[in-house]
Amino acid sequence: MKRDLTTEGKIKEAATRIFITKGFNGCTTREIANESGTNVALVNYYFKSKGQLFDQIISSVVKEFTLSLIDVFKSNMSLINKMRILIEKEFEFLSKYPEIPNFIINELGKKDKSFFDCLDIATEIQNTKIFEEVATAQANGEMRRIDLVSLMLLLMSNCHFPFMAKPMIKAIHSMEDEQYTEHLMIHKQYVTEMLINYLFPNR
Amino acid sequence: MKRDLTTEGKIKEAATRIFITKGFNGCTTREIANESGTNVALVNYYFKSKGQLFDQIISSVVKEFTLSLIDVFKSNMSLINKMRILIEKEFEFLSKYPEIPNFIINELGKKDKSFFDCLDIATEIQNTKIFEEVATAQANGEMRRIDLVSLMLLLMSNCHFPFMAKPMIKAIHSMEDEQYTEHLMIHKQYVTEMLINYLFPNR
């Protein structure tokens, strides 16, 4: 716990933690105030409203999340290795912030297109030339011809869902946290192998 | 819209619809009352509380959902064809109730093990002998050796996530509802091919 933060920082830190785990409707301004060691008036003093605080936080989280992707896209590897590292990094990132997939799906789903345009991550990804790289690899016959939406869906499905389903699987199979985390590492291998095999049939 | 329902039925119908799309915290007793053409007192008259109404509904939904799985498990096909049909049925079911994956993940995650035990679906699935069938297929070398948790995760990840991510993908790629639904059918083919190839390498 960092204790030497400004009041604004303490509020944002607590709010981030709480919003990610409980969502916008799952918590209250007072909970954020208490958890940050402040009070409700201060929350609105620095952020005007619960909604504006939330929008600010969701932007930060999405930005930070996509940065880890962009790093891989810009790197100097072959496409197949980029894919491997991408999956690796995804599991690494999500192990650290397991609630983020749920957060993204639930809360980003409520926002409309204008919100995504403001974040301006589309152009940043465009600049990495990853799409061109995929296109040429598909033209080569090196990579399976599959559209970008499905490619993104395959990757996200297999990386994000296992973290989203954790509470459910734990309850169904009577597993402990540690046990499930352990299993996720095994699952990562399956996912990597399956996706690479499918996307690069002539590897 | 069925109009010739009993009062209790009208409440349950409206509550099911609303709970599935907005979750427990995302709606109010008054919304359920209005939407069902009744009033708040009647909701509590028939269901005692919002919480008990919710538990009753979530049980029904999970039961109905797992029934479609059990039907496939009990059928008379080869394991590989069961897998194909399973994916087919999953996409079919989820096309009809696209909000259910999110509902299950979000709301079932809050419940503890005792709740799942009450539903008693584990034994019902056990009775289909599907697990034994998988075990022998793996012993045969017909199927890849992979544990049941990962098998379940692979299937659910690739079937459920595309429906959960619909609002996000729509916003990112500026797609319309119809266009995304169309794409889901293409994606289903990818998912089927990928999973079958991976799980049955010597097909």
Next chain:
DNA sequence: ATATTTTTTAAACACTTGTTTAATAAGTCT
């Protein structure tokens, strides 16, 4: 028809919600 139970209604309850107010404290500047 009368009595009794079940269903429906409108109003109220106690509590929580996000937000604002007005007063006080702390900090900054000349």
Next chain:
DNA sequence: AGACTTATTAAACAAGTGTTTAAAAAATAT
């Protein structure tokens, strides 16, 4: 030092929450 801005606090606000009450209406039984 005092004047002025910024930060913090406790209290209040109006609106919304789940739930309950008590009375009326409808249905059922005697």
